[in-house]
Amino acid sequence: MTVSKRRTSPFNRLQDWYRSPLGRKVAGAESECVRRLLNQTFGYYLVQLGPTEIFREALDSSRIRHRVMLPPEQPSGQSGLEIVGLESQLPLASDSIDAILLPHTLDFADDPQAVLREVERVLIPDGRVIIVGFNAFSAWGLWGLLLSVTGRMPWCGRFRMPSQVEAWLADAGFAIEFCERILFCPPLRSAQGARCAPIESLGRRFWPVLSGGYVIRAVKRVATLTPLKPSWNRRHALLPGNAVRPTTRGRSHV
Template identity: 50%
Template sequence: MANDMTDCPDHRRPASIAPLDAWYGSTLGRELADQEARCLERMLRDTFGYYLLQVGGGTALSEAIQVSRVRRRILLLPTAAPYSLGLQTVAVPERLPIAADSVDLVVLPHTLEFADDARQVLREAERVLIPEGRLVVFGFNALSLWGLWRLVRRGQGGLPWCGRFLTSFRICDWLSLLGFNIELQETMMFRPPWRRALLQQFSFLDTLGRRFWPVFGGVYALRAVKRVSTLTPLRTSWKSRRPVLAAGAVEPTTRETATRSVGLGKTAEGTRV
């Protein structure tokens, strides 16, 4: 069994992002960190911009983020950390101290599982992203062997099993309501979350899982784009309305006046004949 007895954070505190750095140091955590880093590199390959905001997650994905084309990186943590990953900010994910429509890319590495309000975190991510900005979410899948093991370990505490695992289907539904479109989706870690399962003879489970039952991976990754509907303004009509006569009749146009004149001429001529 993996060494994952790190205490779970108290969700009653304002700073409710779980510091996963200690758990990433375990055997199981190192394997997951390696797979997530490779996945993040693929998801950031064609992204660029001025600002990248990482909410939680610590240093596990730092190398993958360094290869991105985003110029400046902001790391938001619940408490100050001794390491540096660009500009470091201490805040809670439900109230990001970031201006609206100012960030090109937001990365949430297992932030939703340990937040007090996961939907509010997504709302904040949508708020700070610019139109056509990207959001990357890593999460533990409730519909997996990892989710089943969490049910067994939940009463014992320890990271990451004390978190609230969600499914990728629910995350996609929430993102759709916020106006996001899902661009990429990957799953990983199809082996049971045990140290022995990481041996080479069990690697076939990852191969079979990716091919036959991808929705049951222990961890999912999503990349979504913020869509903003553009409204085409109606052009103001500068054509003046025809004046209304005192009697309430509409004043005839020039064409109507000419037609009436011709009609009267024919009538007069017929009378003279």
């Protein structure tokens, strides 16, 4: 099944950026975090939107063996089921997917809340969504403000604060299970490598809100309603003969 897109997706350019030196560092940190979160996620179908190459090893280690890829525009021809479709109009049945991975999908979506509503629609009750994004309140967010006019990837995206994404998830019917902060080093080539390890460790401990990236796992909430039989309370007539009888009322409780 293939659904063509009407516009060029930014995820093609994002996938190319992941091959750069800085992109490879980001991919390693994000993939390791996604791998840990998926290791605790079970089910039958796992769907990934956006770049399909970067998180392939993390998905291969998942306990969910049936994986569906939604590549940026055209099927990559790699092994596995691939479907092309819009992020805000997923070509998937309602209540059919156990887990969904959104790597920077909300950073580049025209309507991120519409994407989350679609995710909620296709997930089964208690299904999980894992969101990877760049934090607007960080050095990475500052770089995004300065370089957004250049149109360069990934700075051309619209970064969000994790608290904003968590609020959107709550509105869409999700409960937050976990939020991990990553990428505390500034996005400079000179700041990468072994010298960045102490900064990452200190950042997680002392200033987690300033992380350059975040990974959120949330679960689709289910409201369990158990209908009970109506309880009818019959009332006796207050007056004999043809006097008007009181109406019989009942209450139903859920």
